[in-house]
Amino acid sequence: MSILNNEILKVENLEVIYPLNSGGNTHQQVIAVDDVSFCLKENETFGIIGQTGCGKTSIAMSILQFVQPSGGNIYFRNKNIRKYNSAELRVERRKIQPVFQDASGSLNPKMTIRNSLEDAIFADKSQKKVKIQKLLDYVGLKYSHLEYYPHELSGGENQRVCLARALAAEPELLILDEPVSALDISIQGRIISLLQKIKNSENINILLITHNLKILRFLADRIAVMEKGKFTEILTKDDFFNFKGGKYSQSLLKLHGYK
Amino acid sequence: MNQDKLKILSEFFKKLWFNKSSRTGFILVLLVGLCALFAPFITDYQPNVQNLNQSLQPPGKEHLLGTDFFGRDLFTRIIYGARISLGISLFATFLSTILGVGIGIIAGYFGKIYDKIAMRIINLLLGFPKLPVFLIFAGLGGTSVKTLILFMSLFSWMELARISRAETMSVKTRPYIKSAIALGLRKRTIFLKYIIPNIIGPIIASATLLISSMILLEAALSFLGFGVQTPIASWGTILYQGKSELVNGWWISFFGGIVIVITVIGFNLLGDGLRIIFEPKSKS
Numbered sequence: 271m272s273i274l275n276n277e278i279l280k281v282e283n284l285e286v287i288y289p290l291n292s293g294g295n296t297h298q299q300v301i302a303v304d305d306v307s308f309c310l311k312e313n314e315t316f317g318i319i320g321q322t323g324c325g326k327t328s329i330a331m332s333i334l335q336f337v338q339p340s341g342g343n344i345y346f347r348n349k350n351i352r353k354y355n356s357a358e359l360r361v362e363r364r365k366i367q368p369v370f371q372d373a374s375g376s377l378n379p380k381m382t383i384r385n386s387l388e389d390a391i392f393a394d395k396s397q398k399k400v401k402i403q404k405l406l407d408y409v410g411l412k413y414s415h416l417e418y419y420p421h422e423l424s425g426g427e428n429q430r431v432c433l434a435r436a437l438a439a440e441p442e443l444l445i446l447d448e449p450v451s452a453l454d455i456s457i458q459g460r461i462i463s464l465l466q467k468i469k470n471s472e473n474i475n476i477l478l479i480t481h482n483l484k485i486l487r488f489l490a491d492r493i494a495v496m497e498k499g500k501f502t503e504i505l506t507k508d509d510f511f512n513f514k515g516g517k518y519s520q521s522l523l524k525l526h527g528y529k
Numbered sequence: 530m531n532q533d534k535l536k537i538l539s540e541f542f543k544k545l546w547f548n549k550s551s552r553t554g555f556i557l558v559l560l561v562g563l564c565a566l567f568a569p570f571i572t573d574y575q576p577n578v579q580n581l582n583q584s585l586q587p588p589g590k591e592h593l594l595g596t597d598f599f600g601r602d603l604f605t606r607i608i609y610g611a612r613i614s615l616g617i618s619l620f621a622t623f624l625s626t627i628l629g630v631g632i633g634i635i636a637g638y639f640g641k642i643y644d645k646i647a648m649r650i651i652n653l654l655l656g657f658p659k660l661p662v663f664l665i666f667a668g669l670g671g672t673s674v675k676t677l678i679l680f681m682s683l684f685s686w687m688e689l690a691r692i693s694r695a696e697t698m699s700v701k702t703r704p705y706i707k708s709a710i711a712l713g714l715r716k717r718t719i720f721l722k723y724i725i726p727n728i729i730g731p732i733i734a735s736a737t738l739l740i741s742s743m744i745l746l747e748a749a750l751s752f753l754g755f756g757v758q759t760p761i762a763s764w765g766t767i768l769y770q771g772k773s774e775l776v777n778g779w780w781i782s783f784f785g786g787i788v789i790v791i792t793v794i795g796f797n798l799l800g801d802g803l804r805i806i807f808e809p810k811s812k813s
């Protein structure tokens with residue numbers, strides 16, 4: 271943690287508003303993210319915790335440029351990603367890879383695992399083969415898994431494939447959006463171990479979005495607590511789990527059985 | 530992987546065979562298709578060679594479905610005509626599908642102004658009555674097979690575009706498309722490998738149904754004298770020639786019409802069966 275001053279990602283006054291057609295002529299709006307600012311430093315895992323629907327995923331979608339924010343700026347390596355043109359964006363976005371909650375839905379159902387991984391690697395065929403073998407070993411999958419389709423694999427295996435595919439792009443930032451929420455408890459433990467391995471051995475920074483305190487405790491360095499579209503506080507992991515946060519953080523901990 | 534594809538194909542044919550309507554449709558279409566393909570092996574007569582001594586012979590041993598005014602064997606003309614009618618209909622359907630799917634995917638994927646323009650054009654074209662427009666078309670481009678195919682394609686892609694658009698709008702929100710975009714894949718790759726394979730089912734079903742509309746349209750236009758020209762045998766020209774012999778040669782229009790009905794029913798049943806296979810929810 272010696273180079274914490276180097277910022278990878280800086281989000282400034284982010285605001286995401288969704289229009290809501292409520293029927294008739296009235297047009298209402300939902301403020302999903304309201305004036306959120308934070309930065310993610312080199313070799314850091316930054317966690318965002320909050321209840322479902324509080325706006326966590328909207329932050330991730332804005333950083334990934336799948337949602338156009340209504341206001342604010344997002345800097346990645348000191349460049350404002352909102353100002354990229356489409357060609358620049360296509361190249362630059364490979365550096366930020368998402369892993370979603372719905373692992374099997376994140377893989378093309380009409381493609382084998384081999385094809386999904388091959389698409390993620392921009393190299394010639396022989397290099398692709400070598401890299402795929404390395405990735406499979408890394409995430410703990412067998413070579414025979416390559417010939418399967420996503421529906422033939424379990425949720426945990428699909429999540430490993432998703433992680434392998436994300437790593438294949440050699441990202442600098444990994445955005446994990448509820449990466450274990452859809453998995454059963456025993457599989458969750460294995461995926462968390464794999465994520466710890468990625469955090470410790472790869473030069474990758476992680477933005478972890480979750481409502482699962484267990485994964486947060488294992489992975490996060492700093493934690494932002496989010497409520498109704500706003501960050502109520504940003505704490506270190508130790509402060510958060512030692513009840514040094516505000517009322518909402520403490521109630522979250524109590525709800526999950528922490529004392 | 531090849532074994533997997535074979536497995537998928539055999540599963541597909543099992544479903545096709547299990548469904549009553551798709552099985553009937555498949556048999557009818559296959560029957561007509563094989564007759565068209567192997568026409569020279571099925572009949573000894575030539576479709577366009579006249580034999581006035583045999584003019585207007587009723588159906589019998591020598592001429593299975595009788596002869597027309599020029600003494601040409603009707604059965605021969607129907608199966609050779611199938612080549613022309615099916616060929617034109619299939620080709621026009623192919624062009625319509627390419628056009629419709631292309632426009633539908635662009636409108637559905639990019640949305641906004643692309644979607645608005647595409648939907649306006651679709652609604653505009655759906656409002657046009659086809660036959661009067663074809664008269665103008667024929668006036669400008671002449672009455673050739675090329676004009677016929679062009680017209681049939683340009684005025685039949687809208688339904689496929691609407692289906693492709695709706696399917697694309699649904700597919701583009703799935704996480705695997707987001708992952709593909711995040712990987713920096715080119716739009717062409719995303720369309721060809723990620724979107725089209727996942728929306729192809731309903732498109733195939735609709736395109737199959739479109740073939741039957743094309744057969745009817747080709748027959749109608751050729752009957753009116755705008756499409757395929759005599760003496761070339763097509764189902765439309767057979768009906769056209771039968772019109773003047775309704776009393777003395779009823780079998781010409783009758784069998785010419787029956788074969789169109791059978792083929793259209795075949796494609797409709799097949800298309801409907803495919804729709805059920807690809808969209809199991811629509812069964813209810």
